[in-house]
Amino acid sequence: MQNKVDSSIVKNIISLLETCTESFAFVYDIAADTFFISERTLAHYDLPGAQFSGAARTIITFVHEDERVRCSGDIESIISNKKNRIKATYHIRNRYGEYVSVEIRMLHLSVSSRDIVAGSIDPAEKHPFFEDENLGSERDAQFDFDTARMDAGALSGFAMQIEVDNLISISERVGFEAGNEILSIVADACKRQCVDDTKAYLFSGGKFLLINFSGGSVDEIRRRYSGIKQSIRDAEYASGYKRVFTISAGGIAFINDTSTLTEILAKLVFTVDFARKDGKDMLELFNAREYANYLRALEIESAMRDSIKNKFEGFTLLFQPIVNAKAVGKSNSEKLSKIVVGAESLLRWKNERFGTVGAGEFIPILERSGLIVPVGRWVLIKAFAQCAAWNTLFPELYVSVNISFVQILQSNLVSEVQIALERTKVNPKNIVLEITESGNIDDEEIQSVLAELLALGVKIDIDDFGTGFSNLRYLQDIHANTLKLDYTFIQKALTGDMKDLKIIEFIVGMAHALGMTVCMEGIESYGNVEKLLPFGPDKFQGYLFSRPVDARTFAKENLHT
Ligand code: C2E
Ligand code: MG
Numbered sequence: 088m089q090n091k092v093d094s095s096i097v098k099n100i101i102s103l104l105e106t107c108t109e110s111f112a113f114v115y116d117i118a119a120d121t122f123f124i125s126e127r128t129l130a131h132y133d134l135p136g137a138q139f140s141g142a143a144r145t146i147i148t149f150v151h152e153d154e155r156v157r158c159s160g161d162i163e164s165i166i167s168n169k170k171n172r173i174k175a176t177y178h179i180r181n182r183y184g185e186y187v188s189v190e191i192r193m194l195h196l197s198v199s200s201r202d203i204v205a206g207s208i209d210p211a212e213k214h215p216f217f218e219d220e221n222l223g224s225e226r227d228a229q230f231d232f233d234t235a236r237m238d239a240g241a242l243s244g245f246a247m248q249i250e251v252d253n254l255i256s257i258s259e260r261v262g263f264e265a266g267n268e269i270l271s272i273v274a275d276a277c278k279r280q281c282v283d284d285t286k287a288y289l290f291s292g293g294k295f296l297l298i299n300f301s302g303g304s305v306d307e308i309r310r311r312y313s314g315i316k317q318s319i320r321d322a323e324y325a326s327g328y329k330r331v332f333t334i335s336a337g338g339i340a341f342i343n344d345t346s347t348l349t350e351i352l353a354k355l356v357f358t359v360d361f362a363r364k365d366g367k368d369m370l371e372l373f374n375a376r377e378y379a380n381y382l383r384a385l386e387i388e389s390a391m392r393d394s395i396k397n398k399f400e401g402f403t404l405l406f407q408p409i410v411n412a413k414a415v416g417k418s419n420s421e422k423l424s425k426i427v428v429g430a431e432s433l434l435r436w437k438n439e440r441f442g443t444v445g446a447g448e449f450i451p452i453l454e455r456s457g458l459i460v461p462v463g464r465w466v467l468i469k470a471f472a473q474c475a476a477w478n479t480l481f482p483e484l485y486v487s488v489n490i491s492f493v494q495i496l497q498s499n500l501v502s503e504v505q506i507a508l509e510r511t512k513v514n515p516k517n518i519v520l521e522i523t524e525s526g527n528i529d530d531e532e533i534q535s536v537l538a539e540l541l542a543l544g545v546k547i548d549i550d551d552f553g554t555g556f557s558n559l560r561y562l563q564d565i566h567a568n569t570l571k572l573d574y575t576f577i578q579k580a581l582t583g584d585m586k587d588l589k590i591i592e593f594i595v596g597m598a599h600a601l602g603m604t605v606c607m608e609g610i611e612s613y614g615n616v617e618k619l620l621p622f623g624p625d626k627f628q629g630y631l632f633s634r635p636v637d638a639r640t641f642a643k644e645n646l647h648t
């Protein structure tokens with residue numbers, strides 16, 4: 088066990104570092120998993136406090152989601168001393184909730200058998216901002232907008248935001264001058280569109296805004312975008328293709344609209360992000376339905392944060408029986424007979440404002456926000472404790488827990504499972520972790536996490552097989568216990584032609600040959616059972632046997648001594 092570092096010493100180190108540099112300093116105590124920063128840093132960045140524990144995990148949630156995997160990798164390398172110094176650029180949230188580019192340096196130090204990481208945070212954008220005196224500023228845009236609103240009341244027209252794709256990495260790779268040259272090409276292209284009452288503005292961070300209040304349309308937006316693209320192509324040609332780059336844009340047309348500029352800009356930011364996610368180099372038009380979904384997801388995320396702070400109020404676990412396929416039958420009185428071998432734990436979330444939200448909606452929000460890490464930890468404890476309680480009378484019954492990939496990437500899943508095993512005293516042989524089949528399951532790092540989990544004595548099932556990315560190649564490396572064939576896949580085979588059933592036959596055969604059992608999910612009728620039994624499944628799960636129910640109902644309906 089390593090010594091913890093005396094926190095007063097750490098605070099002295101930080102203030103010493105900060106008196107000799109303009110950087111924001113931090114110290115990370117590896118043994119205590121605690122992060123220390125100065126009050127000055129706290130005033131700049133959205134971090135939970137001057138000193139916080141559970142740090143390796145927490146810190147990741149302040150980094151932009153696109154960079155979290157890279158950042159976890161860097162943290163892992165510096166903690167394990169695989170690398171003893173790292174310099175990297177990330178976007179982290181400032182205290183206004185905006186992501187800003189920062190350069191982070193980390194150094195692994197061993198001081199008389201205490202291991203710490205000392206580091207600094209520097210704002211990356213110290214270069215002079217690109218300016219163009221012929222373009223209005225943010226303040227000018229607000230002034231023009233307010234004037235137009237005062238004159239006309241509701242506004243009709245269009246707004247378009249334009250951004251250079253990968254501007255930050257271009258600037259980092261070839262220098263800020265190159266970045267600024269590109270911005271100046273886009274600035275000229277925008278200025279050329281300033282006809283028929285259209286005005287162009289330059290916002291901080293190299294964002295351009297075109298706005299028109301004289302009744303534009305979606306077609307007008309498309310025309311302006313093509314015009315800008317043409318100007319950029321001309322400039323590229325004229326410069327002998329010295330600078331080649333792409334732009335993404337978001338546009339919105341409005342009629343008799345009374346939104347504020349801030350509201351319009353928020354919609355544009357969302358729309359440009361959409362263009363980026365769709366592969367960049369394109370114009371995306373505002374979609375009110377998508378935006379409403381996005382706002383709802385943000386609100387659900389914030390309500391779930393409150394739930395978590397409130398001792399996970401609103402979260403519950405339900406259990407659905409998994410039955411032995413070979414023992415399913417019907418008695419003479421048509422009563423279904425079944426032998427329950429396991430229970431899958433399924434998370435639910437309920438909230439006063441949103442009511443019961445489906446797992447299909449809230450799980451992806453938990454994953455995107457990183458909140459699946461604390462919630463997943465809670466699920467592990469609850470499910471393991473329930474399993475331990477049931478095992479006193481039913482020592483063979485197992486409980487399976489769904490694990491999201493984000494938990495593997497953003498937390499130390501192995502130690503969390505280990506802690507939950509120790510706390511609940513459940514026998515690891517009764518625990519199954521369900522891992523969703525996905526593109527990165529054969530990633531080396533993930534394989535090693537899976538191997539460590541198996542070493543703890545728990546089992547691993549492959550969930551959702553047959554949806555999306557079905558990679559047969561990795562199956563043999565994982566040493567999975569059961570292959571769970573997804574509901575949609577099973578139903579498709581049942582309603583499809585013989586070809587689909589042939590695929591099921593092949594997959595069951597392959598899983599058996601690799602030493603795995605097969606669980607077919609989504610069994611809704613006895614007819615399904617009769618049709619699927621010839622393919623030799625080992626287990627069934629589905630509404631025919633029971634819907635997911637609370638633990639007490641599960642025991643009452645399925646566990647008999
Ligand atoms: P899954 O792990 O494949 O779970 C099976 C889903 O199929 C459950 O949906 C279950 O209610 C549903 N199901 C079971 N039998 C039938 C049937 O006969 N017909 C139909 N139509 N559906 C059936 P649910 O509870 O909505 O969960 C959806 C997904 O959310 C789960 O799919 C799992 O991937 C995820 N999930 C649920 N709980 C957790 C959790 O605690 N952690 C994580 N990371 N993911 C979870
Ligand atoms: Mg599952």
Ligand code: MG
Pocket residue numbers: 550551552571572573574608
């Ligand atoms: Mg499944």
